[in-house]
Amino acid sequence: MALFFRDHSCSAAVILITLVQIFYIIYSYTFIPPEELSEIKEIRPIRHIALKHRPLDGYVVNLTLINKYCEPELFDTDYFDTYNIQDCLDYLDERESEYLVKNPDSRIKCSPDSVPMLFHVYWRGRINEKIAFMIKSFLYTQPLDCALLNVWLDQNQENDFSQNSYIQPLLKFSPNNFRLRRWNLTEQLNYDPIYEGWEEKINRQIPTVGYSDLVRFVLLYRYGGMYVDADVLFLRDMRPIYHLNQEFAYRWSFWLNYNTAILRLNAKSTTSRAVVESAMEHKMNFHPFQIKYYLVKKRIVVKPDLDKHLYMMPTTLFDPLWLKVDLQLSNQVIKPNINDFYDAYKSSIVDNEFPDEKEATTSMRNKKEFFRGAFTYHWHNQWESSITENSWFGVLQRGYDEFINGQSPNMYNEYINEFHEEIF
Numbered sequence: 001m002a003l004f005f006r007d008h009s010c011s012a013a014v015i016l017i018t019l020v021q022i023f024y025i026i027y028s029y030t031f032i033p034p035e036e037l038s039e040i041k042e043i044r045p046i047r048h049i050a051l052k053h054r055p056l057d058g059y060v061v062n063l064t065l066i067n068k069y070c071e072p073e074l075f076d077t078d079y080f081d082t083y084n085i086q087d088c089l090d091y092l093d094e095r096e097s098e099y100l101v102k103n104p105d106s107r108i109k110c111s112p113d114s115v116p117m118l119f120h121v122y123w124r125g126r127i128n129e130k131i132a133f134m135i136k137s138f139l140y141t142q143p144l145d146c147a148l149l150n151v152w153l154d155q156n157q158e159n160d161f162s163q164n165s166y167i168q169p170l171l172k173f174s175p176n177n178f179r180l181r182r183w184n185l186t187e188q189l190n191y192d193p194i195y196e197g198w199e200e201k202i203n204r205q206i207p208t209v210g211y212s213d214l215v216r217f218v219l220l221y222r223y224g225g226m227y228v229d230a231d232v233l234f235l236r237d238m239r240p241i242y243h244l245n246q247e248f249a250y251r252w253s254f255w256l257n258y259n260t261a262i263l264r265l266n267a268k269s270t271t272s273r274a275v276v277e278s279a280m281e282h283k284m285n286f287h288p289f290q291i292k293y294y295l296v297k298k299r300i301v302v303k304p305d306l307d308k309h310l311y312m313m314p315t316t317l318f319d320p321l322w323l324k325v326d327l328q329l330s331n332q333v334i335k336p337n338i339n340d341f342y343d344a345y346k347s348s349i350v351d352n353e354f355p356d357e358k359e360a361t362t363s364m365r366n367k368k369e370f371f372r373g374a375f376t377y378h379w380h381n382q383w384e385s386s387i388t389e390n391s392w393f394g395v396l397q398r399g400y401d402e403f404i405n406g407q408s409p410n411m412y413n414e415y416i417n418e419f420h421e422e423i424f
């Protein structure tokens with residue numbers, strides 16, 4: 001202290017410096033310079049992404065309400081100036097409490113002892129990344145206590161699937177949730193007298209796509225359930241449409257024709273029998289454009305007639321990008337706002353992909369925001385395109401893999417470990 005006060009001018013300087021320091025501290029806490037403020041503004045608020053909940057047992061969609069939002073009244077481009085495809089997806093995503101209704105006939109419970117929902121997919125050749133991707137989407141979304149996917153393999157020479165790195169990580173879900181089964185045409189068609197004389201009728205030269213048109217009806221006529229094409233991803237729990245007391249396919253874009261990429265039929269049902277019998281009379285032609293004539297034997301077919309036999313679901317439920325692509329509706333803003341089937345494979349950002357963002361980057365692609373509301377996404381072949389890391393499919397695939405490895409939850413916030421012991 002003595003040292004401190006020895007020189008008067010020195011102590012005044014010290015006091016002055018201290019005052020300046022105190023003032024500066026107060027100033028810096030109360031006044032944020034404008035450039036810092038603008039930096040704070042730049043920080044992106046964390047977007048709230050609503051969590052999905054599984055539907056309750058026995059609840060199914062109300063088709064009247066679904067159609068009101070998702071079935072366009074007209075199919076011309078003028079009409080689509082006012083109709084908004086995204087409104088249908090938003091309705092499906094946000095208004096479940098309105099359109100999911102208790103099915104009074106249904107005593108269906110989802111438990112490991114119940115009869116599972118049965119799905120089928122057909123695949124020709126080796127198991128590769130694409131079919132594994134489809135199977136992963138099934139495991140990521142479906143209730144694993146009551147969902148089983150039969151993967152029908154044709155022209156596949158693999159004997160030891162644990163040697164195939166695409167399917168090996170998924171084998172822990174087999175046989176409970178998926179089964180690799182051999183497709184044998186002879187065995188399938190000799191099984192039922194309805195196919196009598198098939199050897200003379202079948203065209204053995206038909207390409208894979210045409211062949212799979214036959215496979216789906218043969219499988220569903222025998223086993224029942226839901227057939228799903230290999231270029232389809234599951235996006236949400238299928239129970240609310242699987243358990244409708246209603247057989248269905250969906251509309252072929254804007255035409256009055258079925259797309260059977262998703263096909264729900266019961267075994268030996270009136271409809272499945274009618275299609276198989278008519279196809280047998282027409283050289284085993286199962287082309288989707290034929291189906292309506294097999295069901296309604298009239299020259300002019302209207303949708304209400306078809307719906308009585310095989311309900312024609314709105315396209316957007318299963319194929320949310322198709323109308324935009326097919327009718328070239330570039331004005332339609334959808335989520336994600338992509339324009340083409342190939343866009344889901346692109347590792348670079350698509351023009352106007354996030355219309356509200358000035359500087360969109362691929363890091364904004366979030367696995368929870370890929371066509372929310374739709375039940376499935378149909379990518380329409382694209383077999384030659386590969387899944388790149390930052391593409392939408394790359395983002396989804398990473399999410400599926402993390403779930404399967406137990407690192408992160410699925411879309412319903414369930415971890416694999418939670419039911420690991422129960423299931424395996």
Ligand SMILES: *[C@@H]1O[C@H](CO)[C@@H](O)[C@H](O)[C@H]1NC(C)=O
Binds near residue numbers: 062063064065101
């Ligand atoms: C479905 O919705 C329509 C229209 O709101 C309603 O009239 C009908 O009663 C509903 N059906 C069921 C089973 O809830």
Ligand SMILES: *[C@@H]1O[C@H](CO)[C@@H](O)[C@H](O)[C@H]1NC(C)=O
Binds near residue numbers: 184185186187190
């Ligand atoms: C297919 O099934 C037929 C009839 O059941 C059988 O004779 C044949 O050996 C099977 N083919 C193969 C490759 O398993």
